[in-house]
Amino acid sequence: MPARTGAQFLEGLKQPREIWVGDRKIESVADDPAFAGAARGVAAVYDLQHKEADACLMPDPETGEKINVSHMIPRSRQDLARRRAGLEKIAAYSVGLMGRTPDYMNVTYAGFAGRAEEWAVNGNEEGAENLVNYQKYLRRNDISLTHTIVNPTIDKAQGDAPQPGNDVALRKVGETEHGIVVRGARILATLAPFADEIAVYPSHPLPPDCDEYAISFCIPMSTPGLKFICRDSFSESSNFFDHPISGRFDEQDAFVIFDNVEVPRNRLHVNCNTAVYNSVMMRSWWPNVMQQTTVRALTKLEFAWGLASRMTEVINDVKPQTWEMLGEIWSYAELTRACLKAAEDGAIDYGNGVWLPDAQPFAALRASMPRWMARVSEIIQLIGSHNVFAAPSRAQLDDAGLRPLIDHYLRGAGDVGAEQRARVFRLAWDFVGTGLAGRNLQYERFYLGSSVRNYQMAHLFGDRTRANELVDRFLTEDIGAMKKADRHVAEAV
CATH class of the missing domain: 2.40.110.10 (Butyryl-CoA Dehydrogenase, subunit A, domain 2)
Known part of the structure; x- marks a missing residue:
């Protein structure tokens, strides 16, 4: 089939x-x-x-x-x-x-x-x-x-x-x-x-x-x-x-x-x-599946940035602290996109002719993503404030007696009508405040494993070759030769 x-x-x-x-x-x-x-x-x-x-x-x-x-x-x-x-x-x-x-x-x-x-x-x-x-x-x-x-x-x-x-x-x-x-x-x-x-x-x-x-x-x-x-x-x-x-x-x-x-x-x-x-999940499983996971997470972060931005537009919220929070969501999306690109660009043959992404960028993402998702939910709640509770239902908007009042008292800024405002804030609440939203946040916190454990594993198994080289330069240099080189530079100036 x-x-x-x-x-x-x-x-x-x-x-x-x-x-x-x-x-x-x-x-x-x-x-x-x-x-x-x-x-x-x-x-x-x-x-x-x-x-x-x-x-x-x-x-x-x-x-x-x-x-x-x-x-x-x-x-x-x-x-x-x-x-x-x-x-x-x-x-x-x-x-x-x-x-x-x-x-x-x-x-x-x-x-x-x-x-x-x-x-x-x-x-x-x-x-x-x-x-x-x-x-x-x-x-x-x-x-x-x-x-x-x-x-x-x-x-x-x-x-x-x-x-x-x-x-x-x-x-x-x-x-x-x-x-x-x-x-x-x-x-x-x-x-x-x-x-x-x-x-x-x-x-x-x-x-x-x-x-x-x-x-x-x-x-x-x-x-x-x-x-x-x-x-x-x-x-x-x-x-x-x-x-x-x-x-x-x-x-x-x-x-x-x-x-x-x-x-x-x-x-x-x-x-x-x-x-x-005890061995089959240790090498190729997670850099393979993390491509799908990262694509999904990036999509969700892009949606969150777009939704939060739309919330501010319908009520003309131009406070600098609001823009800062919007930029924070954007940064999570862009960092996720960069990790995905770096992992795919660094793909190698893992054996048997199977090409999979580089695991290192995904290791960083795997530890950070659960905390990012929780912060994004918090930002949307902060931007939404009381407005997420002042969003009439479809039935209320369709009521002939209520509709003129809703249009007047619950409209948005500029030419944003009450129905569009309600649609935006109902979407936001469904994203961060309902029962399903709570489940989704719990899911994001734990489906990649705990952040604490993933940060520990990232440190224990990360490639420290370059990091060690940068530190060892200062720990192994001959101090006398370094002072002599500094004098030569000073004399030249």
Whole structure:
């Protein structure tokens, strides 16, 4: 099957799955009020790839069918630029608010398959072959894939990785004629209600004697024993004037329980092999996926700058401190753009002919971005002030008695009418103040890992070659020779 349409994606959501939200087990994801808006939002992404086919689609290297460019295994800097062009179109649709559109996992598994030799170590050749075959299935069927990689936190003092005997973390508990049986839980599966399949792959390295936790696989959402417990829905009605963001972009997050789930042998990518599990995410995964992540983040920052600027224009806020805050958002966007360019320009062959961006610029961004996003949200709240609460609804604007009063008392500066002012400030509040906005801020704080840990890792693993050379010049120079050189300079003057 070539690249799917939105209608084909919605048809796929009819497959049975056990999804819970609030006190309800969901019967139809595409029709339920908690999910219908985002279901249509993801469907629009599938339609978008056809509307923007020049940027978003490419021929499958084996079948020639049109597939999304996010499935590409990059073989050059030009391929990375080609992929970025498609990723930009997808990110622009949700202005970077949906962090787990299907292109995220497409990019991830293209990177895994391209570097399959990383998965084939320590006797895991069969798992690596399964992974390559799965990536072909993923791209040729254009499925929506979610993932769950983090073990639940029960006792933080015991660390992030499960210790031997942990009966909560996902683990292998048995074998069948056709595969293995797994039991346990993982968090979080963002996009889960809107996925066709779910992926499990490594997160934190495992300690010794934890082979049963060293598993990786992909299975359909309809697999018996899979249960998804969603957080509260923040999806609002499809009235996009009142809810321009939360009416369509609540991608959801789910806690996943594997209640004696059978994983077919041909879907296993790691089967109780700790050496593979602890190594495959260390080198090529994150510089690969960070291209998609950075494109999305840049799009969101550009949107935030444009929105904050528009807020000041409709009320003619020309205070220098306001302009300073606008410039601050702009600087975050430009720094993100510079990191993306530097990473792509510094791309190298990581092995097996796979070209991926330079990891160093992304390491800086990975540590800084969560704090930038929180600051941007604060700036928009400060600029919005009370105005975000004085934005009439669509129904109020349509009321014949209220409309003349709203037009007079809630108009904007200059020729900005009350309806346009309300639209701008309702958009701003949906971006930084609603339930979905709060979820998105929490997402931005932690989806790249904590800033504290990422700053620590950046320092520990950063290339200090030039930094050391600059310091060593002063620590190793001959003082007498330096004084003599200074005298020569003084005499010459």
